[in-house]
Amino acid sequence: MTIYRNTPLFGGALSVELPDNFADVSKLRQVPDNQEVYIDKDGFTSIIFEICERVGPSGSSAEIDGRALTTHLEDLVGSDVETTKVWNTTDTQFSRLDEDIPAYTLIATQTPKPDPGKDATSSPDFTAIILTLLRLEKESTDILVTINVPHIKGEYDEEEVDLELGKQGQLIGDAVEFAAKIWDTFRVNDWNLFNEV
Template structure:
């Protein structure tokens, strides 16, 4: 059983709420964060959790093909021109426990490896794992993205424990998967008007 402790955390002024790990801090208390984002960072590490409210991508209606395309568009937006450094390991349909079962949601696990030229910086991660969940809210023309970024910096993780091709996630990704599962279980929309404002 993991030792992570969670607390119910209001997001966007309480319009959304979910359980986040105790050890995560609200980045907006340290620096400016766009109105459509909530950014939380691990006080003891490098992992961050970002909630992003964006305009819905793609045509009306829902289905694996159009939703899958939307997930790809959001991933490309996230990593920008570095898309060729990204490897997607798996994509699954996701169920948010407290939301209507009809709301489509998907999660992918990917890794992004920096281009070799950036290796000169010793603080550059060997790679960053991404757990990206897309929640499709068609009736308010909104996509909610929940991204957990997990930089793996040399000396900060056990390299022998991580081999996604063999299904070995290591401790950092294992924790991030647990955070994601806790968010899917506890995520609630308290005020739908939020999506008209952002």
């Protein structure tokens, strides 16, 4: 069973419960000021919290917010957009925020293009991406929570994963559980954070 610990983000302005075995990457290397990055000490999964400028027109609707989610995903995967497949998108509710704050989550996979110069064994077969977008219109802010789950040959059971058949496998299943815990425990302790960004 996963043990979670309360984790302050952005100097404590935000907080969330994260799995105990995830380490703060900023203690190892430079991380942009608008990001908090955590990586699994026992695997390859990472969890990234990012504060971005809100994209798209004002207001909230499935169309406006859906386009914003697509824009953020395209920014995330960059030139690999044609090898990225979105499997599903759902409305998301953060338990400790107002119900009227829109949030959405998608599950996608990104398959690396074959690189003849690279050793194929070191790159993942694919990376699952669980991307949650929290829309804070009054603050002109989008908060992205991205869980990246690289699937490296030999590190997962290939027979357990077939997203077309709804089989997520252990790694994606764990990441979905982490995401659900984030939605349940994410809290804004200091709204002034968004004035500074």
